[in-house]
Amino acid sequence: MPCLARSHVWAAEEPDRIVCAPVRPDGRAQQATTPPTLTDLDQQVQQLRQELALLEAQLAAQAAQPSAQQESLVPPPAESLPKAERINFRGFGELNYKVLDQRKPEIASGGFVAGSAANFYTGNFDLLLTAPIGPRAHVLAEINFEGADAQDFDVDVERMLLTYDFRDWLRASAGRYQTSIGYYNTVFMSSAWPQTTVDRPLIMAFPGEGGVLPVQAVGLSLQGVIPSGNLGLDYVFEYGSSDTIRARLNGIGSDDENNGNQVNIGIFARPDRFPGLEIGGSFYHDNISDDRNLSIRYGQTILNAHIVYVARGLEFLNEGVVIRHAELNGPNVFNMPGAYTLISKQFGHVRPFFRFQYLNMNPQSALHDVLLRYGPSFGTRYDFNRQIALKLQFDRTWRKSQLVLNGVQTQLSFAF
Amino acid sequence: MMIPRANTMFRILAVLSLCGCALWGQNVDVAVVVNPKNPVAILTLPALRKLFAGETRTWPGGTPVKLIIRAPGAHEREVVLRLLRLSEDEYARYWTTQAYRGEGTEPVAVFSNGMQKEAVLAIPGAIAVMDARDLKPGLKVMKIEGKLPGEEGYPLH
Numbered sequence: 038m039p040c041l042a043r044s045h046v047w048a049a050e051e052p053d054r055i056v057c058a059p060v061r062p063d064g065r066a067q068q069a070t071t072p073p074t075l076t077d078l079d080q081q082v083q084q085l086r087q088e089l090a091l092l093e094a095q096l097a098a099q100a101a102q103p104s105a106q107q108e109s110l111v112p113p114p115a116e117s118l119p120k121a122e123r124i125n126f127r128g129f130g131e132l133n134y135k136v137l138d139q140r141k142p143e144i145a146s147g148g149f150v151a152g153s154a155a156n157f158y159t160g161n162f163d164l165l166l167t168a169p170i171g172p173r174a175h176v177l178a179e180i181n182f183e184g185a186d187a188q189d190f191d192v193d194v195e196r197m198l199l200t201y202d203f204r205d206w207l208r209a210s211a212g213r214y215q216t217s218i219g220y221y222n223t224v225f226m227s228s229a230w231p232q233t234t235v236d237r238p239l240i241m242a243f244p245g246e247g248g249v250l251p252v253q254a255v256g257l258s259l260q261g262v263i264p265s266g267n268l269g270l271d272y273v274f275e276y277g278s279s280d281t282i283r284a285r286l287n288g289i290g291s292d293d294e295n296n297g298n299q300v301n302i303g304i305f306a307r308p309d310r311f312p313g314l315e316i317g318g319s320f321y322h323d324n325i326s327d328d329r330n331l332s333i334r335y336g337q338t339i340l341n342a343h344i345v346y347v348a349r350g351l352e353f354l355n356e357g358v359v360i361r362h363a364e365l366n367g368p369n370v371f372n373m374p375g376a377y378t379l380i381s382k383q384f385g386h387v388r389p390f391f392r393f394q395y396l397n398m399n400p401q402s403a404l405h406d407v408l409l410r411y412g413p414s415f416g417t418r419y420d421f422n423r424q425i426a427l428k429l430q431f432d433r434t435w436r437k438s439q440l441v442l443n444g445v446q447t448q449l450s451f452a453f
Numbered sequence: 454m455m456i457p458r459a460n461t462m463f464r465i466l467a468v469l470s471l472c473g474c475a476l477w478g479q480n481v482d483v484a485v486v487v488n489p490k491n492p493v494a495i496l497t498l499p500a501l502r503k504l505f506a507g508e509t510r511t512w513p514g515g516t517p518v519k520l521i522i523r524a525p526g527a528h529e530r531e532v533v534l535r536l537l538r539l540s541e542d543e544y545a546r547y548w549t550t551q552a553y554r555g556e557g558t559e560p561v562a563v564f565s566n567g568m569q570k571e572a573v574l575a576i577p578g579a580i581a582v583m584d585a586r587d588l589k590p591g592l593k594v595m596k597i598e599g600k601l602p603g604e605e606g607y608p609l610h
Binding site: 125127165167172202208226228231267269307309312313348349350423424 | 503
């Protein structure tokens with residue numbers, strides 16, 4: 038008798054009698070207690086052959102005449118699709134709750150709408166789409182639905198890039214990108230989920246939330262590896278337009294910087310001997326206007342330096358910038374520093390963190406609404422799993438000519 | 454004095470030998486294998502780490518690197534995670550972040566060394582790590598720090 042089920046093995050009881058016995062959990066065949074005769078086996082074989090023929094006929098009939106419903110439900114095999122059609126989706130979302138000890142919140146302190154009395158808000162809901170176009174090219178698009186006043190959402194294409202990998206020493210991208218000023222803006226992009234803290238450091242905040250750096254641009258970006266042995270040097274070169282409109286921190290009005298074309302050159306090292314360590318810097322330059330007096334143009338130079346270590350569950354980020362505004366046809370020069378340090382360590386699902394940040398903008402400059410502000414933030418991130426995180430953060434910010442601002446923020450962020 | 458029965462002795466020996474095999478299995482060398490057409494024959498550990506971190510994305514000659522890795526639970530995967538100095542959770546977050554940055558393509562996870570072999574043979578730029586005992590003809594085994602699996606001082610096991 039043929040053994041049709043995988044849970045059966047051939048077992049030889051005696052040389053002239055072969056039976057098919059079920060397998061026990063320990064893998065040994067059970068002994069048949071009443072072995073059938075050859076006549077019984079012959080009858081069973083004939084019966085099984087008839088049943089098999091009937092089943093084959095039914096299957097052949099179904100295969101020849103598939104119903105319309107079946108056709109619509111069966112997807113085409115993936116192999117038959119051109120590679121360009123295989124779009125990979127990822128998404129990132131967040132829900133925030135924030136309490137401040139003052140009635141007049143600030144835009145840059147977490148996406149609050151100035152004057153709002155509400156505590157819940159959504160930050161960014163990001164959809165990331167990537168698709169290969171041939172073996173070396175791919176497209177990346179990041180579409181952001183950003184929460185606004187009265188539960189509205191503003192749609193923004195944060196990134197839209199066509200990238201071609203020539204070699205490791207040259208990867209060329211064209212489109213809208215995040216400027217490679219420093220580490221944070223390059224690594225964490227727009228979403229809250231990858232970052233440990235609830236919000237971005239002040240110097241890396243988005244201009245729409247009162248941030249001071251041109252963190253996005255449209256143009257061409259080149260990056261790659263510099264042959265440097267164990268030093269692990271990489272470079273980035275960007276040329277584009279980072280036309281930026283900054284929301285003022287007090288939530289009243291905004292400043293159009295009328296940026297000219299920007300050049301950004303960065304270099305950073307990841308030494309082989311110290312996996313997780315990155316040391317680097319960047320030089321950015323463009324021309325901007327003071328929106329209060331459009332006849333004044335400034336040459337804007339942004340110098341950045343960073344040293345970070347991310348490995349073995351430890352995250353230690355240190356980054357500083359100097360923003361230099363030099364009047365093109367006048368004597369005014371403003372050198373304005375900013376920096377942050379962030380340290381966190383993973384313990385199981387919990388990652389406590391501490392951050393201190395500092396920012397000092399000149400009141401005569403185009404960044405007149407920011408002024409001096411500094412202070413610590415601390416809290417913890419709890420990862421429910423690899424895709425859902427809950428964060429709790431306390432902030433205390435000293436501000437020039439204003440009261441100290443204390444805040445509590447919680448955030449539920451997720452990736453899918 | 455009690456003398457164990459023969460089948461009890463046999464069970465004890467079987468358990469001991471299984472434990473021995475399991476322990477020995479953890480120390481067995483794992484080989485780094487690539488497609489036979491790959492021009493590279495020797496890698497340093499930092500170069501291997503950069504490959505599996507997605508930092509090196511093309512082979513000399515321009516062929517894109519395609520990372521193949523065993524699914525969670527396999528010894529070969531643990532070797533790669535140790536090389537990257539990441540836990541399983543950190544590894545998952547790392548690649549989610551890399552994908553978000555648009556940096557590199559997440560490794561393809563497969564369930565057996567047989568599947569790894571098929572993938573490496575089918576994809577010119579593929580690289581995988583597999584138990585040296587499962588090596589099959591046709592695969593190109595890379596020297597790591599100048600050593601082949603089985604040689605004294607081979608670093609991956």
